[in-house]
Amino acid sequence: MTLSVSNLSGGYSKQPVLHDLNFTIADGEIVGLIGLNGAGKSTTIKHIIGLLKPLAGEVRINGLSLGEDNQTYRQAFSYIPEMPVLYDELTLREHLAFTAMAYRLDFDQALAASRPLLEQFRLWERLDWLPIHFSKGMKQKVMIACAFMVEASLYVIDEPFLGLDPLAANDFIAMLEARKQAGASVLLSTHELQRAEQYCDRYLFLAAGHLVADGSLADIQAQFQMPDANLEEIYLHLAKESGHALS
Numbered sequence: 644m645t646l647s648v649s650n651l652s653g654g655y656s657k658q659p660v661l662h663d664l665n666f667t668i669a670d671g672e673i674v675g676l677i678g679l680n681g682a683g684k685s686t687t688i689k690h691i692i693g694l695l696k697p698l699a700g701e702v703r704i705n706g707l708s709l710g711e712d713n714q715t716y717r718q719a720f721s722y723i724p725e726m727p728v729l730y731d732e733l734t735l736r737e738h739l740a741f742t743a744m745a746y747r748l749d750f751d752q753a754l755a756a757s758r759p760l761l762e763q764f765r766l767w768e769r770l771d772w773l774p775i776h777f778s779k780g781m782k783q784k785v786m787i788a789c790a791f792m793v794e795a796s797l798y799v800i801d802e803p804f805l806g807l808d809p810l811a812a813n814d815f816i817a818m819l820e821a822r823k824q825a826g827a828s829v830l831l832s833t834h835e836l837q838r839a840e841q842y843c844d845r846y847l848f849l850a851a852g853h854l855v856a857d858g859s860l861a862d863i864q865a866q867f868q869m870p871d872a873n874l875e876e877i878y879l880h881l882a883k884e885s886g887h888a889l890s
């Protein structure tokens with residue numbers, strides 16, 4: 644089991660935003676984290692990556708909690724934030740070198756392994772550019788390139804498609820699938836439900852900090868007795884059923 648979240652309650656103050664979440668992600672699984680604005684997707688992610696401390700419960704990656712072994716825990720996952728976070732004074736090459744250092748990778752080897760991805764993203768010839776010269780989508784690609792330079796057990800990705808053109812979005816999905824084939828797990832928050840159906844094995848539906856569904860499309864269709872509905876239809880139904888309380 645790559646990720647296990649047990650009885651997690653948490654948030655930004657003593658008042659919890661997340662309420663008793665329980666879920667797991669197996670090796671080689673791509674799981675979509677879904678919910679309306681404010682449902683708690685980013686907050687869940689912040690708990691998994693150790694930016695927030697649980698008020699109750701725990702998160703384990705490969706069986707370890709952050710408190711048990713900080714270094715091993717942090718090196719087991721790679722994270723792509725919702726908004727690109729780049730250092731103005733570092734070039735793309737230096738961003739990659741910085742990532743390699745954080746994960747104790749040999750930079751030349753890691754860069755060589757990342758070359759196909761950087762070429763696909765048309766960044767290979769821009770290794771010495773500074774972020775100020777990159778477009779929004781290019782900045783997002785830099786974040787993806789840094790995250791995928793690492794062969795992590797778990798990729799935690801917050802809204803990856805913001806700013807990506809359709810070609811880059813397809814390339815990105817192909818990358819996720821390649822890592823999945825290699826046994827890695829992915830937890831990815833997204834509002835793009837139609838696209839999520841192409842590549843997610845399972846979905847976690849969050850509503851007002853509660854986990855209201857966890858399963859494959861077939862599981863969720865059965866749970867809500869909507870056998871022919873797609874993910875978006877089920878989601879809209881859920882949102883309306885609860886009088887828009889899913890926020």
Ligand SMILES: Nc1ncnc2c1ncn2[C@@H]1O[C@H](COP(=O)(O)OP(=O)(O)OP(=O)(O)O)[C@@H](O)[C@H]1O
Pocket residue numbers: 655660678679680681682683684685686687
């Ligand atoms: N830094 C913060 N301090 C206090 N409360 C916060 C903070 N960030 C988010 N929240 C609150 O936590 C709740 C969940 O927010 P979160 O960002 O996790 O939602 P989300 O599902 O990721 O939404 P979106 O789809 O808009 O990105 C919301 O009520 C929000 O107001």
